[in-house]
Amino acid sequence: MPFEIGEAEGLEREIGLPLPPPYRSFLEAAGGQSLAYSVRLPACDPEPFQSFDDLHQLGRDDDGEYGWGTLLGEYRRSRDGWLAREVSLAGLLPIARNGGSDTLFLDLNPTTHGQLHAFVHGIPHPGYLSKGLFTKVANGFDTYLDSLVIDPDIAEDTWADVADSDATDPWRRTIEEWLDEELPGWRAEPWAAG
Secondary structure, three states: OOOOHHHHHHHHHHHOOOOOHHHHHHHHHOOOOEOOOEEEOHHHOOOOEEEOOEEOEOOOOOOOOOOOOEHHHHHHHHOOOHHHHHOOOOOEEEEEEOOOOOEEEEEOOHHHOOOEEEEEOOOOOOOOOOOOEEEEEEOOHHHHHHHOEOOHHHHHHHHHHHOOOOOOOHHHHHHHHHHHHHOOOHHHOHHHHO
């Protein structure tokens, strides 16, 4: 989706706070719909790798509305949601979520401008985060991008999809190159050696 300066200004006007330059630059350069990487959040053990891969879009949706998945639509809805009754969302802009509705927020407040925070839902089953948690993710958007990694479980699943392919298969070679670049040492993992 192309970057529209008017949409960025309208978002800032409604919130009453400016977007941090690194995030604004990201919207200008990428503005994509997904970012299939994870961030390690120790506070979320036993599920430390969390992905906020569904990015909210600047501007209107395909129906011409500020609906679900748009920055302004998500900001408006977050003010009245159940989370706003649990946690102060003043100055926090929801910028991404995952399939479990865990949400990544960009802090626009003057004293903490640019920090990222997340709300991760709990699941009352062994091996999962037992209760919902609101936690700081990074001091800034660039720091957040630099901390993104491939979740080891995703790497294993992705490799399993191509492991039995011929070594010359172009898709298998693409996955190998991706893993070589993003997860050095992956070939020594038990799931890769098998």
